[in-house]
Amino acid sequence: MTNLLSRLPTVRGSLEPERSLADLTWFRAGGPAEVLFQPADEADLAAFMTGLPADVPVTLVGLGSNLLVRDGGIRGVTIRLSQRGFGQVTPVGSNRLEVGAAVPDKKLAAAALAEGLSGFAFYHGIPGGIGGALRMNAGAHGVETRQRVVEVRGVTRQGARVTFSNAEMGYAYRHSGAPTDVVFTSCVLEGIPEDRDAIRRDMDAVAAHREASQPVRSRTGGSTFKNPDGHSAWKLVDAAGCRGLRIGGAEVSEMHCNFLINVDGATGHDLELLGETVRARVLQTSGIRLEWEIKRFGDFLPGAAIEPFLGA
Ligand SMILES: Cc1cc2nc3c(=O)[nH]c(=O)nc-3n(C[C@H](O)[C@H](O)[C@H](O)COP(=O)(O)OP(=O)(O)OC[C@H]3O[C@@H](n4cnc5c(N)ncnc54)[C@H](O)[C@@H]3O)c2cc1C
The missing domain is CATH 3.30.43.10 (Uridine Diphospho-n-acetylenolpyruvylglucosamine Reductase, domain 2)
Incomplete structure (x- = not known):
């Protein structure tokens, strides 16, 4: 370097x-x-x-x-x-919040509860931050980030400050079509005024569901693959016999087989090789090409490149 x-x-x-x-x-x-x-x-x-x-x-x-x-x-x-610099949540009017892009999703859910605004409980179960939620259109329990977004502010690669409306964010399933070089810095989100006890019940239900169904205390990257149209990624992974599959220190979660886990000092190579092995096996058994939901950044070590679908 x-x-x-x-x-x-x-x-x-x-x-x-x-x-x-x-x-x-x-x-x-x-x-x-x-x-x-x-x-x-x-x-x-x-x-x-x-x-x-x-x-x-x-x-x-x-x-x-x-x-x-x-x-x-x-x-x-x-x-x-x-x-x-980017971790504040500020109420705006009766049903909106201005949210810095570094605010953890859980902190936003708690701030919305304090303001008596519903529509944010799903964030209580997502361990990312709002910048990532804006980019990934994070969602759970039938709600997605795009349903809350009024506008998003950011800075371009050239240093210009820009604002995107909800439509300009170009949202689709786990995707925003906004230019990939923009750093989102803050956003205005809209909720629905609601009784705080009802919001708290929603948040408790989200937390209970997570604990019961996802390896939330493990070293994981969340859902590894997007759900293909008409299919659940985890069912395809399971049907391909990959539940519990292990490579080096990386393992397909026994609890939720669309999650990869670093169980024992896994390298980035172990994790990606495991993911591509799963993709290759799912392709072989179902004919479906799973698409990574997890973002992979950076370079392979020399001589250690991994082919998509292991070259299949
Ligand atoms: C246990 C577990 C459970 C999960 N459950 C869910 C779930 O139910 N639903 C769901 O949608 N996701 C889930 N995830 C995935 C993840 O939490 C979300 O995608 C989250 O929104 C990512 O936010 P992050 O801050 O961690 O982003 P990162 O993982 O750091 O980055 C993700 C992407 O966002 C981009 N990004 C991050 N910040 C900014 C910014 N300020 N401006 C522009 N781009 C930015 C990055 O470049 C990258 O492309 C889960 C993950 C785990 C580990």
């Missing part, structure tokens, strides 16, 4: 070279960021992007709960928003 730091603009936030990302992802695996940038606030981020040389790649990470970092690490600048 190069001495990238000397080419980067001065910032008020932090710039860390060769920063391990394993401790910033739920999988606890993978290589370092060449440089990790944590902006102090939106102005710091915009000034950095304006001054950043055009050839430097930029990667965004949130709370790392839907993320697999490869063992060779991520070249260029990896951006992670800090709680201090």
